[in-house]
Amino acid sequence: MSLNNLYTLLEESNTKKEILGEVSEKGPRTVYEFIQDHLSLKTKTRYLNLTSKNCEEILGTVSSFLVREPVKVSELQTEERCLSVGDRSLDELFGKGIPQNGGLIEIYGEAGCGKTNFCLQLLCQAQLPKIMGGFGGRPIYISSEGYGYMDRLLQLSEHYSEKYSDLFKKSEDLINEIAVESVSSIDQLLVSINKLIPNLEFGDYKLIIIDSIASIMRVGTDQAISRAKILLQIATKLKYISSTFNIPVILVNQVSSVIREEVNLNKSMYDSNDPFLLLPSYSGKSTPTLGLVWSNCINTRICFKRLKRKVIDPFQNNQNTALRSMNVVFSSSMPLDQKYFIISNRGLVSYEFQKGFF
Numbered sequence: 001m002s003l004n005n006l007y008t009l010l011e012e013s014n015t016k017k018e019i020l021g022e023v024s025e026k027g028p029r030t031v032y033e034f035i036q037d038h039l040s041l042k043t044k045t046r047y048l049n050l051t052s053k054n055c056e057e058i059l060g061t062v063s064s065f066l067v068r069e070p071v072k073v074s075e076l077q078t079e080e081r082c083l084s085v086g087d088r089s090l091d092e093l094f095g096k097g098i099p100q101n102g103g104l105i106e107i108y109g110e111a112g113c114g115k116t117n118f119c120l121q122l123l124c125q126a127q128l129p130k131i132m133g134g135f136g137g138r139p140i141y142i143s144s145e146g147y148g149y150m151d152r153l154l155q156l157s158e159h160y161s162e163k164y165s166d167l168f169k170k171s172e173d174l175i176n177e178i179a180v181e182s183v184s185s186i187d188q189l190l191v192s193i194n195k196l197i198p199n200l201e202f203g204d205y206k207l208i209i210i211d212s213i214a215s216i217m218r219v220g221t222d223q224a225i226s227r228a229k230i231l232l233q234i235a236t237k238l239k240y241i242s243s244t245f246n247i248p249v250i251l252v253n254q255v256s257s258v259i260r261e262e263v264n265l266n267k268s269m270y271d272s273n274d275p276f277l278l279l280p281s282y283s284g285k286s287t288p289t290l291g292l293v294w295s296n297c298i299n300t301r302i303c304f305k306r307l308k309r310k311v312i313d314p315f316q317n318n319q320n321t322a323l324r325s326m327n328v329v330f331s332s333s334m335p336l337d338q339k340y341f342i343i344s345n346r347g348l349v350s351y352e353f354q355k356g357f358f
Helices: 003-012 017-026 031-038 041-046 052-066 088-093 115-125 150-163 171-175 186-202 221-245 267-271 291-295
Strands: 104-108 138-143 179-182 205-211 249-253 255-259 282-288 300-313 319-331 338-344 347-352
Touching: 088 319, 088 338, 088 347, 104 115, 104 221, 115 138, 115 150, 115 205, 115 249, 115 347, 138 186, 150 171, 186 205, 186 221, 205 221, 221 249, 221 291, 300 338
Parallel strands: 104 249, 104 300, 138 179, 138 205, 205 249
Antiparallel strands: 255 282, 300 319, 319 338, 338 347
């Protein structure tokens, strides 16, 4: 609120014009300075024409405008908008879908577990109207993996244009609404993130996906401190963007093998000339890359897995396909749960062992 608007407010409250004139001649430029310098009874002596009563009158008027009446929590509660994954059962994993104020959501897993397919499906889902489980806006897709995803995106867009023919006349209508940018280095990623803010201020973008943030953060151990600082910088910017514009940010991460804590080496190993006997032993388990610093920056972590079990895909002539799973590892807004799914020509489809397909 400008000082001129404040004067108007005081005039409407029948405050004496001579008081306004005194403050106008010697007053500050901002409301903050007005309160700090002019309404304090300790500094009223700077203005000989202002009495304690005058100061209290002005202070009361300004306070009544700046300090609102308390309200009940129930009155502040609003229906949270969520982005549907495109499958009712998979939406239950996230509560009702991916929340609009979900912050930084990381998905991770080994190659072929369905991470990119999940992201591409969200690019299409976000463009649907809100009443149909979408965000009714454009998505932003920052890729560090090249353009190998385009064939799959085209296949999905064709499915969506057929399913929602009243909204999309052709598949290009969906693809053309996706803001795509390819990055291959940390510097390029930072530039892309910095460019997001002006685009979000004047555009109708409702979703941001970075696939993958891990591939451009592969640095040696001697750069661990530098990497931690960069990760904090990236996370801080993305958190600001997500909270300011109320946009969820999906971040794809990769995995690395876990080294066994205990390696049994007997004397014959030390005496042997075979160097492979002294290599570290791997446990067969995997963990998300980028370390503890990054783990403390994200709001939600979801693990994707490709299972050994094969199931029938009823949408592709009952062919056998790999069963996959996704489960919430930790989250500030989602329940800890797990769902099974397959990747069909129509996208991710949930699988229930007892109930079959939805």
